[in-house]
Amino acid sequence: MARVLAVANQKGGVAKTTSVSSLGAALCELDRRVLLVDLDPQACLTFSLGLDPDALELSVHDVLLGRLSAGIIITRTPDGTDLLPATIELAGCEAVLLSRTGREHALRLALAEIVDEYDFILIDCPPSLGVLTINGLTAADEVIVPLQCETLSHRGVGQLLDTVHDVQRLTNPGLRVRGVLPTLFDGRTAHCRAVLADVSARYDIAVLAPPVARSVxxxxxxxxxxxxxxxxxxxxxxxxxxSHARAIAGVAGVGTAAGIAGIAGI
Ligand code: ADP
Ligand code: MG
Structure with a gap:
């Protein structure tokens, strides 16, 4: 049965989509069977894996509305991962879901049919704390929070963790916070490290090492x-x-959640 990881942060541009595609490809290199789920109406994950969202007839929104099973829509990407793609129609789906009973469980139920076909399912959440992100968190075993280290980043983490706690209380008691993944990291500035130390201490949350450096x-x-x-x-x-994929997959000889100490030497 697949382990389901949601990658979430309601801030845009913090490398959620990049982390999902990169971790997915890295898990594939480890011979794991991987499904990526694009839950963002902007469909950046879908586009970045070579599909034209504007040309797709069917997408994850048909699945969330219960019209089709996920297996019909999933396609293989050149990276070797499978993808449940999104289109802009997902934006409308959000409004329809809002009027439905059990709306938070739509993705979890849809994935239940295919969960045995994968080792990992990675969910790319949209930049909001709306019903789509809550579907992602409700379907997940763990959440990873990509964080761009800048002033006020911690505020977004606090709001996201409030949502995570609501989800744990109401729809998914088993949800665990894997930690903050430092992205767009600039190791030359003390500021980045100070932000991570602050977030880690303030919310008692693990900082996952190594950070992903900013690179063109x-x-x-x-x-x-x-x-x-x-x-x-x-x-x-x-x-x-x-390195993060090996830690997630439990492959030996890697850095795992090292806390802020692991970042200090960067
Ligand atoms: P999100 O999904 O959180 O909105 P994206 O993954 O789309 O964020 O990333 C936002 C932009 O930052 C994209 O143009 C992406 O290519 C770029 N990016 C992501 N990670 C890095 C990095 N480590 N260094 C430089 N640019 C990055
Ligand atoms: Mg994105």
Missing amino acids: RFAEAPGTGRSILTTARRSKGAEAYR
Whole structure:
């Protein structure tokens, strides 16, 4: 049965989508069977893996509304991961779901049919704390919070953790917070480390090491339809995501959640 990880932060541009595609590709390299779920109406994950969201007839929104089973829509990406794609119609789906009983469970129920076909399911949440993100958190075993280290980043984490606690109380008692994943990290500034130390202490949350450094290589990848694991195979960014994938998969000899101490030497 697949382990389901949601990647969530209601702030845009913190590398949620990049983390989902890169971790997915890295888990595939470890011979794990991986499904990626695009839960963002902007469909950036779908686009970045080589599909044109505007040309898709069917998408995750048909699944959330109970019209089709997920297996019919899933496609294989060039990275080797499977993808449950999104289109802009997902924005309308949000409004329809709001009027439905059990709306928070739509994704969990849809994934239940295919959960045995994968080792990992990674969910790319949209930049909001609305019903789609709550569906992602309700379907998940764990949540990873990508965080761009800048002043006030901690406020977003606090709001997200409030939502996580609501989900734990109301729809998914088993949900665990895996930790904060530092992204767009600039190790040269003390400021980045100070932000991480503050977030870690303030919310008693693990900081996952290693941080993913800011690099221009990431900006190039989405246009190619492949993740950075392929477009910049040996880059530090690709290696950082490989390291996190090994930790997630429980492969020996890797850095896991090291706390802030693990970041200090960067
Ligand atoms: P989100 O899904 O949180 O909105 P994205 O994954 O789409 O964020 O990333 C936002 C932008 O930042 C994209 O253009 C992406 O290519 C870029 N990006 C992601 N990670 C890095 C990084 N480590 N270094 C530089 N650019 C990055
Ligand atoms: Mg995104």
